Every structure is written in C-alpha cells, then in structure tokens.
Amino acid sequence: MYSTLKPLMLAIASCSCLYAGTAAADTIINNVRGYTFSGAQLLQFQALAFDDAGKVIATGKSAELAVRLPNARHVDGGGKTLLPGMIDAHGHVLSLGVSQMQLGLRATANLADAQKAIADYALRFPLNQWIIGGEWNQANWKLGRFPTAQEIDVVVKDRPVWLSRVDGHAGWANSKALQLAGITESTPDPAGGKIEKDAQGKPTGILVDAAMRMVDKVVPPASNAEQRAALNLALLELAKVGVTSVHDAGVSEAADKLFREYADQGKLTARVYGMVRGTDGLFDKVSQQGPLLTYGQDFYSLRAVKLFADGALGSRGAALMAPYSDAPHTHGLLFKTADDMYAMIEKAASKGYQVNVHAIGDAGNRQILDGFARLPASASASLRHRIEHAQVVALDDIPRFKQLGILPSMQPTHATSDMNMAEDRVGAERIKGAYAWRSFLKQGSRIACGSDFPIESPNPFWGIHAAVTRQDMAGKPAQGWYASQAMTVQEALRCFTLDAAYAAHQENSLGTLEAGKWADFIIIDQDMLNMPAKDIYKIRVLQTWVAGKQVYSVIK
Known part of the structure; x- marks a missing residue:
C-alpha cells in the first residue's frame, strides 16, 4: 500500500506550504482520474485548476491547463481519483x-x-x-x-x-x-x-x-469549552471521510453562535447549512433579519427550519396510518395536530425560510405533504421545502412529492441498518413504499442524500455502498434488500454532491467542480466509478480540500 501512495504523499508534502503564507497563485492538481457532474452528465478529467481565492478555474487535460495557466503551481495527484467534496444533507x-x-x-x-x-x-x-x-x-x-x-x-x-x-x-x-x-x-x-x-x-x-x-432538562449543560471540543472533533471526523459540507438538521442558539465564530476565524473546515430547530426561540430572533443566505465566504448559512412530525421506526414512535404489524396496540406518535403543524410551516415559509420536516411513518409523511399542499404553490417551488427521511411513504403519496415540489432528503444507510426490523414493523405491503429511492428517482424527484450522523456513520462511501447494493458490509442479503429500489453509482454520487447542493440552494457554488464554484474536492484511493460496488464502503479518503485549501491528508 505504501508504495502506491508514495508519489501522492510526496506531492502532499511538497504542497503543504502553499497555503501557510499569503502568496497568490493558481494551482493545478495534475495526474488524477477526476469526475464531476455538469448538469446530468458525468464528465471525466485529468487535471483541476483553481485560483488563490479557492474557486475552480477549469477542469480538463493537464497539458491544456498548463498552457492556459503558465504560472500555476503544479501538484501531482499520483493517478488517484478526484471527486467533488461530499455533501451530507442531514447530520448533527x-x-x-x-x-x-x-x-x-x-x-x-x-x-x-x-x-x-x-x-x-x-x-x-x-x-x-x-x-x-x-x-x-x-x-x-x-x-x-x-x-x-x-x-x-x-x-x-x-x-x-x-x-x-x-x-x-x-x-x-x-x-x-x-x-x-x-x-x-x-x-x-x-x-x-x-x-x-x-x-x-x-x-x-x-x-x-x-x-x-x-x-x-436535568442533565447539566455542556460548557463552552466542551462545545468547542465537540465541534473540533466533528470537523476532524468530517474531513477524514471527505465531507466538505453538511446540512445541520437542528441548529440551537449556542450552535449558531459557535458556527459564526468559527466562520469568522476561518476555523470551519466543512461548510454548514443550518436549519433552525423549531419556529420559536432562536427562530423568532434570527428571522427578524430574514434568512442568512451566506456568511463567511459560504461557510455558513441559516436559511432553513427543522420541524418534527413523528418519531422513529425502531422505537415505534414513527406515526403510521394503520397499527404496527408487530405491535397492533400502537400507531406511533404524531407530534402535532395538522393545524398546529401547518401553522409552524406557514410561519417559517412566510418569512422566506425553507421548511425541512422530519417524517418517518406514512401518517407523518402524509400530514406534512398535506401541510405543504396548503401553502401557495410558489412557496414550495421557490423555497424547495423538504421532508427529512421520507422513510415509510404510502405508495399514492410518493407522486405528491413531485407534484408539490417537495424534495425527499433520505439517508441510504438507514435502510441497511433498519432492514433487520423494518418489515416486522410495517408488514409486506407498506414496505413497498419504504426506503423507496428508485420510486422517487423514476418520477424525477431529486434526492438529497445524507447519513443522519451520529445515528449513522458520516462516511459517505458507506452511504453510497448502501444506496447501490442495498446490502450490509458482509454482503447480506445476497441479492440486496428490495434491490429494485437501488440506485446506480452515478445516481448515488450525484445524490451526495450536486443534488444535495440543490437541496440547500447551493448548486451554483457547490456540488460540482465547474468554473466559478468553490474548489471543494477530495482525493480517494480507488476509482469508485470502476470498481466492484460491494467494495465501495472500503474507499479511503487521502486528501480533503475546501476552498482550495487542504484540510486533511494521509501522511506516511
């Protein structure tokens, strides 16, 4: 392993000083097997060029970029695979x-x-x-x-x-x-x-x-020092697994303050798209100035709200329209009445905030779809409201996502984690609308993929593996769990990059390595587009770059 990584590690060592000073220069990462989307098309390239501001200049052939940018600094990518930075559309x-x-x-x-x-x-x-x-x-x-x-x-x-x-x-x-x-x-x-x-x-x-x-409420609150330590650990972990941007699903007042502070100090090594938790408290304060579209060179934004329709399937808190198949005495829990939930949705949407609602069970999903349907049509289309998880959905409700312009924000590893109990909970008929990625993609819905870390691992390659194989890491079940709902590798990659960026109104600045966008990218040890799908979870991140600066590297 060391011999194959040595050229790359030497390149890392030689370029690590480039970003310590203030000298301005364009940079070209050469000798890579690069992939990026351009619209629906997946393009391949040999080299990536970006400027000192951290914005992509171009991708293409090494020789052509060298001629175009004669004064650029060159970094040898060692023949490894370069991808846009991974975006986790739902984490904490x-x-x-x-x-x-x-x-x-x-x-x-x-x-x-x-x-x-x-x-x-x-x-x-x-x-x-x-x-x-x-x-x-x-x-x-x-x-x-x-x-x-x-x-x-x-x-x-x-x-x-x-x-x-x-x-x-x-x-x-x-x-x-x-x-x-x-x-x-x-x-x-x-x-x-x-x-x-x-x-x-x-x-x-x-x-x-x-x-x-x-x-x-009786647990002693974390100190400021403990919160900073937690953020430092989280940022390090995200950089290690190649996540360059995350949609934080439930930002508190303390977290908002900390994210702004880290953005001001240049200490955020992953971009944070924040969702205010609820429509009172912090929301009442920040909404007076309207949505925070961008802050600190796109490292932080606070333009969404996170609400909750129900609980989770494993604890039988997810709200189902009919009783649980393995617990006929309960339907789970709807947290709010339909009118109360709509009031929260309308309050946030009327102030220009995207509304992202946790809904696991079919009753939870239906309540939220009904609520979004009560909004003016323009509100959903322009704000790109989302249902987080969209985990168990009645078959006749799936088309409503597309009709209403609601984005399904889904986490592939939830399927492989839940497959040991999900059908027990909902039975053979309702499972047809559960973790139904193919059904959403077929109708033209853009899925934003995430992990829901720390409930699941933040490693996006575990998520891509689950999306493509519908298997655990032991390769079970052999044919995949309801494999007809699987994604292709390209679909899963897009789900963790461009479509996740779209779900945050950031597709013009993130998600691909097109000219003018931020140079957020990773270098990995295997070619994900040309390897056995069963091994995708083994992919290791060698380098993570955000805004043209290296924030993580494997050094031997």
Whole structure:
C-alpha cells in the first residue's frame, strides 16, 4: 500500500506550504482520474485548476491547463481519483463530536455487552456526575423488548445514567436518572412522547420522543469549552471521510453562535447549512433579519427550519396510518395536530425560510405533504421545502412529492441498518413504499442524500455502498434488500454532491467542480466509478480540500 501512495504523499508534502503564507497563485492538481457532474452528465478529467481565492478555474487535460495557466503551481495527484467534496444533507455536527466524548454502545452485541460497557465507563470516569451516551439498539440484542432501568441499576445505581437509542428517538435511563427527572408511576405521558411503563404501571426506564426532554432538562449543560471540543472533533471526523459540507438538521442558539465564530476565524473546515430547530426561540430572533443566505465566504448559512412530525421506526414512535404489524396496540406518535403543524410551516415559509420536516411513518409523511399542499404553490417551488427521511411513504403519496415540489432528503444507510426490523414493523405491503429511492428517482424527484450522523456513520462511501447494493458490509442479503429500489453509482454520487447542493440552494457554488464554484474536492484511493460496488464502503479518503485549501491528508 505504501508504495502506491508514495508519489501522492510526496506531492502532499511538497504542497503543504502553499497555503501557510499569503502568496497568490493558481494551482493545478495534475495526474488524477477526476469526475464531476455538469448538469446530468458525468464528465471525466485529468487535471483541476483553481485560483488563490479557492474557486475552480477549469477542469480538463493537464497539458491544456498548463498552457492556459503558465504560472500555476503544479501538484501531482499520483493517478488517484478526484471527486467533488461530499455533501451530507442531514447530520448533527455538534452531536457528532459529543458522541465521541461519551459512552457508545453501537458495537455491543447483546445486553450483557452493554452492561459491561456501562460498568467499564463508570470505572474509567469516576468524577463524571452523569454517565451520558447511547447508540444502543435492542433489535441487535435480540431482546424482543426494550431494556429496563433495573438492567442499568445492577451495574451503576449511585449515579444517573442516560443513554439515547441509536435513532435518537428513545432514551434508556436508570432509576437514579428517573428520580432526578421526577418521573414516577403517576407521571403522565407528555404530548408527542411516551413513558414506557410495566404491567404494574411503573416506569421501565424507556422514554420515547418528547418524554426524553424530562431527563434532558436535568442533565447539566455542556460548557463552552466542551462545545468547542465537540465541534473540533466533528470537523476532524468530517474531513477524514471527505465531507466538505453538511446540512445541520437542528441548529440551537449556542450552535449558531459557535458556527459564526468559527466562520469568522476561518476555523470551519466543512461548510454548514443550518436549519433552525423549531419556529420559536432562536427562530423568532434570527428571522427578524430574514434568512442568512451566506456568511463567511459560504461557510455558513441559516436559511432553513427543522420541524418534527413523528418519531422513529425502531422505537415505534414513527406515526403510521394503520397499527404496527408487530405491535397492533400502537400507531406511533404524531407530534402535532395538522393545524398546529401547518401553522409552524406557514410561519417559517412566510418569512422566506425553507421548511425541512422530519417524517418517518406514512401518517407523518402524509400530514406534512398535506401541510405543504396548503401553502401557495410558489412557496414550495421557490423555497424547495423538504421532508427529512421520507422513510415509510404510502405508495399514492410518493407522486405528491413531485407534484408539490417537495424534495425527499433520505439517508441510504438507514435502510441497511433498519432492514433487520423494518418489515416486522410495517408488514409486506407498506414496505413497498419504504426506503423507496428508485420510486422517487423514476418520477424525477431529486434526492438529497445524507447519513443522519451520529445515528449513522458520516462516511459517505458507506452511504453510497448502501444506496447501490442495498446490502450490509458482509454482503447480506445476497441479492440486496428490495434491490429494485437501488440506485446506480452515478445516481448515488450525484445524490451526495450536486443534488444535495440543490437541496440547500447551493448548486451554483457547490456540488460540482465547474468554473466559478468553490474548489471543494477530495482525493480517494480507488476509482469508485470502476470498481466492484460491494467494495465501495472500503474507499479511503487521502486528501480533503475546501476552498482550495487542504484540510486533511494521509501522511506516511
């Protein structure tokens, strides 16, 4: 491996000083197998030229660009593959960093593993007042039920423990955390949430959706130093996996302040397209000046709003029109009435904000489509409203996305993560409209692809692999899970680049390597367009560049 990377690494070493000073010059990255879209067409090129301002001058043949730009500095790309920077259309930036500082249970194979991980973490961090973390998934543990507070108590009972489910829509608390939150058998379910209780009416330790706030509000808030540490960790992780821009699905007031600060200081190494969480609080403040279309040379914007229709499928909080196939006593949860939801949509749209609504279940998706249908037609067309996830959609509602001009913002790895339980939840008929990428593409919808990190990995090549194969990394199922809904490699690449940029009104500045756009690009170790699809998840990012500056490299 080292011998094949050596020319590239030497090139990195030789050019690393170019951006330390203030000298102005054009740069040409030569000797690459480059790909970029131009409209619907995928083009290939040998070299990329960009100016000192970080804008693309041209792509083309090395010799032709050398003649056109005789004073340019040249960097040898070592024959590697160069792509536009990946855009994750749905992530949670600070949460990604926070997740790396907390207890993670994603890799636990069963409840006993999880209990051991909790106990080990408690021993390693004896001064932590709370044990915080998550990423647990009871479906992977084959429990056939949610875990309980008592199953944490047996390993940690003297300190509060609060662990979010992998989808972020349920939390697992021990008895100490329940006590501090004031949750007892007489505590009623909050609107849009559920306190799971046993046959005797006692809280089990599982809180779903809005009920999670009862614990969240008693957890000590992160300090400014902790927030900065989380952002630094998140930016590093995004650079490592080649994500040069992310749509942050739920920006708080603290996060907004931090993103602006980092943009002012030139410390953002990934562009952030922000969605204000909700239509009160921060929204009431920032909307007085109208949408923040761009800030800090396109490194930050705040021109969208994030709303929630329902919960998640794994915790049975997603709102379904008919009962869950594996739990006939519940339909899940709609968080708002139709009129209340429309009022929020209309409030944001009337002030010129794109409205992006989390909707997982078919009832959630229908409520939001109905709400968007009540807006003036011009509002949806110009603002490009989105449904985040669009995960389980009634078959007769899929065409409404195109008719109403609503963009489906979807996360391919959700399908391969959920395939172990999704059909159990919704049955053989409703699954036909679930994770239905091909159905959306066939009708001409532009899908914005993301990961929903840290719920899933931010690695876009894991997402592209899932989109193309509909398989896990072990190659299962052999023929792909509902493989008729798979994307082609080109479609998946476009979904993570140009179409994600379009979903943020940024297609004229990001998403392709066309003249005048920002020189956001990555160099990877394999040719994604000419390799077995089953191996795409193995792709490794060698370099990440944002605005013509190298923000990550593999150095041997």
